[in-house]
Amino acid sequence: MNPTMDMRPMPLPAETAAPVKETKIAMAVRGLKAGYAGGAPVLKGVNLDIRENTVTAIIGPSGCGKSTLIRCLNRMHEAIPGATADGEILIGGRNALDLDPVVLRRAVGMVFQRPNPFPTMSIAQNVAAGLVLNGVHDRAILAEVVEKSLRRAALWDEVKDKLDAPGVGLSGGQQQRLCIARALAVEPAVLLLDEPCSALDPIATARIEELLIQIKDQLTVVIVTHNMQQAARVAEYTVFMLMGEMVEYGLTRQMFTKPSDKRTEDYITGRFG
Amino acid sequence: MNEAHYARRKKINALMFTLTAICAAVASGTLLAILGYIAWKGASSLNWDFLIHLPKPVGEKGGGIVNSIVGSAKVVGLAGLMGIPVGVLGGVYLAEYGRGKYAFAVRYAADVMNGVPSIVVGLFAYALIVHPMKKFSALSGSVALAFIMIPIVLRNTEEFLRLVPGTIREAALALGVPRWKVTVLVIVPTAGRGILTGALLALARVAGETAPLIFTAFGNRFNDNGWLNPIATLPHTIYTYAISPYEDWHNQAWAAALILMAFVLLVNVTARVWLRPSSGTSH
Numbered sequence: 001m002n003p004t005m006d007m008r009p010m011p012l013p014a015e016t017a018a019p020v021k022e023t024k025i026a027m028a029v030r031g032l033k034a035g036y037a038g039g040a041p042v043l044k045g046v047n048l049d050i051r052e053n054t055v056t057a058i059i060g061p062s063g064c065g066k067s068t069l070i071r072c073l074n075r076m077h078e079a080i081p082g083a084t085a086d087g088e089i090l091i092g093g094r095n096a097l098d099l100d101p102v103v104l105r106r107a108v109g110m111v112f113q114r115p116n117p118f119p120t121m122s123i124a125q126n127v128a129a130g131l132v133l134n135g136v137h138d139r140a141i142l143a144e145v146v147e148k149s150l151r152r153a154a155l156w157d158e159v160k161d162k163l164d165a166p167g168v169g170l171s172g173g174q175q176q177r178l179c180i181a182r183a184l185a186v187e188p189a190v191l192l193l194d195e196p197c198s199a200l201d202p203i204a205t206a207r208i209e210e211l212l213i214q215i216k217d218q219l220t221v222v223i224v225t226h227n228m229q230q231a232a233r234v235a236e237y238t239v240f241m242l243m244g245e246m247v248e249y250g251l252t253r254q255m256f257t258k259p260s261d262k263r264t265e266d267y268i269t270g271r272f273g
Numbered sequence: 274m275n276e277a278h279y280a281r282r283k284k285i286n287a288l289m290f291t292l293t294a295i296c297a298a299v300a301s302g303t304l305l306a307i308l309g310y311i312a313w314k315g316a317s318s319l320n321w322d323f324l325i326h327l328p329k330p331v332g333e334k335g336g337g338i339v340n341s342i343v344g345s346a347k348v349v350g351l352a353g354l355m356g357i358p359v360g361v362l363g364g365v366y367l368a369e370y371g372r373g374k375y376a377f378a379v380r381y382a383a384d385v386m387n388g389v390p391s392i393v394v395g396l397f398a399y400a401l402i403v404h405p406m407k408k409f410s411a412l413s414g415s416v417a418l419a420f421i422m423i424p425i426v427l428r429n430t431e432e433f434l435r436l437v438p439g440t441i442r443e444a445a446l447a448l449g450v451p452r453w454k455v456t457v458l459v460i461v462p463t464a465g466r467g468i469l470t471g472a473l474l475a476l477a478r479v480a481g482e483t484a485p486l487i488f489t490a491f492g493n494r495f496n497d498n499g500w501l502n503p504i505a506t507l508p509h510t511i512y513t514y515a516i517s518p519y520e521d522w523h524n525q526a527w528a529a530a531l532i533l534m535a536f537v538l539l540v541n542v543t544a545r546v547w548l549r550p551s552s553g554t555s556h
Contacts, residue, residue: 079443105448105449106448109449116441118463130449130450
């Protein structure tokens with residue numbers, strides 16, 4: 001809650017420092033520790049910058065804490081009983097861990113691993129859910145938001161004639177784009193995606209990657225992925241996590257061509273993971 | 274594989290299969306036998322007059338059970354109004370917030386309550402309402418039935434809420450929706466059909482309860498008069514008629530049983546058909 005908190009970016013590895021264009025920091029993670037009551041720590045003091053209007057990918061082997069990290073960013077981590085989080089996640093000069101999670105989540109939206117449209121709701125109702133559940137009932141406003149969000153999620157043309165059909169009737173890839181539209185409808189500043197394509201086929205995956213590259217002009221995207229090619233395709237910045245620690249953070253092309261840490265090199269060349 | 278050994282195994286298999294089939298037939302056959310017997314015995318006394326007239330004085334032929342039908346509807350309806358909200362809200366508490374010792378105690382108490390003999394529940398309602406008011410009443414009968422409904426509805430509601438995937442809850446929370454709104458506007462509606470079905474089945478179950486009504490609703494030969502007077506109910510009327518020494522009353526008891534059973538069956542079938550499209554789970 002201290003407005004003078006330091007949000008100056010962390011230094012990047014030497015070679016990347018020069019070509020980076022000047023970008024503001026959307027979220028800054030400082031000394032983040034997280035875990036579950038009675039268990040070993042999952043995150044052991046992570047430092048990380050997330051730059052505005054970019055896509056940042058978080059990669060790393062299973063169990064490295066990448067999902068826990070992204071779930072801390074909008075405090076969905078705490079929705080699990082016994083979860084603990086400590087440190088600083090700065091957003092707009094304030095520590096997210098001190099904010100009301102409900103307020104934070106409106107600014108930091110999330111899309112999950114498996115598509116999870118609300119089963120009782122139509123396509124349009126799903127998209128409008130974030131607004132309706134928070135008390136917006138003006139039909140004109142809702143209709144406008146539904147169309148705009150579905151267009152941003154590249155789903156409008158496929159569903160515009162069946163907005164009243166159930167959301168769960170769509171294909172897996174369409175359902176995931178519906179979930180993206182639903183998250184976009186509340187106009188978050190940051191969109192988190194936790195392995196959004198792991199349940200989808202390559203064509204559906206490609207569509208989601210395309211739309212992520214398009215929407216980053218309007219917001220900041222963070223994506224957890226176990227697919228290094230996906231990180232290379234969509235992300236300007238990549239974070240490599242290993243055993244609860246941030247090993248390397250930098251421009252994606254740099255990390256994949258000239259990693260500065262041996263462990264990163266071992267991982268991206270497929271020596272483990 | 275030894276030929277003789279194989280033949281023996283096949284024989285045992287056939288035998289055990291037959292045995293299971295027979296047991297299954299006994300289970301479903303009992304229902305059919307009860308339905309058939311009651312329909313056969315009851316149909317002869319069942320006619321339109323029986324449904325719309327009051328009972329005749331002892332010794333006179335004819336008369337109906339309209340007071341029992343109306344009385345059952347009132348007592349069971351009021352029991353539902355009291356028992357369903359308490360059961361549903363308690364179930365929501367257990368499923369959404371119920372952790373620790375208190376929740377364990379509630380769950381345990383509900384399960385024990387489910388097994389308490391219904392006549393004991395009737396005695397409890399007698400002590401709680403009839404005794405202080407010095408009067409048998411529809412209200413006391415409804416309270417007794419509501420006590421029986423609460424644990425059924427509560428546990429059923431909890432079960433169906435637990436079937437709602439955690440990912441749905443997460444999706445709603447991640448939209449910046451407060452926890453209570455997620456519960457009321459997303460989780461409960463998602464489980465809505467199951468919860469409603471459970472409530473209907475609980476209604477059908479208590480509609481047939483007799484013991485809790487013996488010293489609460491008490492019975493009445495005339496049209497009931499408000500909520501604070503003795504009232505006739507179908508199961509209690511069946512009981513009274515069946516133990517009477519009059520042949521005519523015995524026949525009417527069969528007819529009343531047929532009506533009660535048809536009602537219970539109708540609610541059951543409705544509830545189960547309703548449930549099917551929402552999820553594959555049966556109860």
